[in-house]
Amino acid sequence: MIEVNGLTKRFGSIQALRDVSFKVEPGQIVGFLGANGAGKTTTMDIMCGCIGADSGSAKIAGFDIMDQPLEAKRRLGYLPDVAPLHLEMRVADYVTFAARLHKVPAVQLRKQVDDALDRLSLGDVRHRLVGNLSKGYRQRVALAQAIVHNPEVLILDEPTEGLDPNQILHIRELIKSLAGQHTIILSSHILSEVQNTCDRIVIIHNGVVVQQGSVEELARQAEAGRIYRMRVANNVDQLARDLGAINQLSGVRLTDPKNGELEFGLAKAADEQVITEVSKVVVNGSYGLRELTLKTHSLEDVFFQLTH
Structure with a gap:
């Protein structure tokens, strides 16, 4: 039509x-x-x-x-x-x-x-x-x-x-x-x-x-990766920049800077080396990790990753 x-x-x-x-x-x-x-x-x-x-x-x-x-x-x-x-x-x-x-x-x-x-x-x-x-x-x-x-x-x-x-x-x-x-x-x-x-x-x-x-197809795409929410004690702005330099991470964004919160995406196919690299960045930068959780996937995540 x-x-x-x-x-x-x-x-x-x-x-x-x-x-x-x-x-x-x-x-x-x-x-x-x-x-x-x-x-x-x-x-x-x-x-x-x-x-x-x-x-x-x-x-x-x-x-x-x-x-x-x-x-x-x-x-x-x-x-x-x-x-x-x-x-x-x-x-x-x-x-x-x-x-x-x-x-x-x-x-x-x-x-x-x-x-x-x-x-x-x-x-x-x-x-x-x-x-x-x-x-x-x-x-x-x-x-x-x-x-x-x-x-x-x-x-x-x-x-x-x-x-x-x-x-x-x-x-x-x-x-x-x-x-x-x-x-x-x-x-x-x-x-x-x-x-x-x-x-x-x-x-x-x-x-x-x-x-x-379709909405269903894009929802399935949202499930093809993992979105993590991280909360730290110090310098969340610098942490976002450091994580953004890691190749297999996507959509690094500050979600609540005052409380030290950010999010980042990780493809399901990403290897353990990426996790190790994230850990090193957090520890070596003395950011003071308070929380790391796996976020429920949504179409918002797909839209953000495609347009940023």
Whole structure:
């Protein structure tokens, strides 16, 4: 349903995307995960035809967004990172305006607007000004404009950005309720958001797709290594630098510097010599080991190791 193949994009001297490729199958919700500045919005802007790629292609329901833009855009709904709202319009009027832009036939217009408002629980505020709504309700209105023409594909860029915890839960449930009726790709820099909403995850870092797979597949990857938590009495900053110089350790990071805590990853295939080397570093540096424990694996660990 969505096919991205070899997208490359440069802005002046900045290489924003390098050979980005992935697929989204019909009915799936796929999370496009990466830190701020990783290339998520650039990829989505290309997928929607807002900007062009230097090379590569993006297809929506089989139609190339560059070669067949009208056919592709008829089949997609887009929620950009900054919602395209007219604050001076009433909710129903704004969604009707969006439906007309999408060329919804006049005989179907009222029904499709009502359906979009009902699906996003906006019936009670349909006559209110968009500018008088809370941020959570404004985001629902923005989602309504993206689905009012019943697109096959939804592209949602950071749909919960800036919302409070309760609003995030509401938007997350609304997105889940759209699954099956639409193929959805949503971007986020928050792992828990993607993990709780999506079937598959695509991780991008510095413009490159570094990993992709189902939530279960990435969870199995998390189990392929060991994450240790260490607490020492002295100079935890220097200890982190010393451990970072050991080749077979990964993802050395300070987790609670005030209490002398850090974490590091160790591949299952690592030999005993690495353990010996870690022990020597701690003893010779007189760091005063207080605690060393094996941490439960999580997708957070995979994400951190892939993007640091």
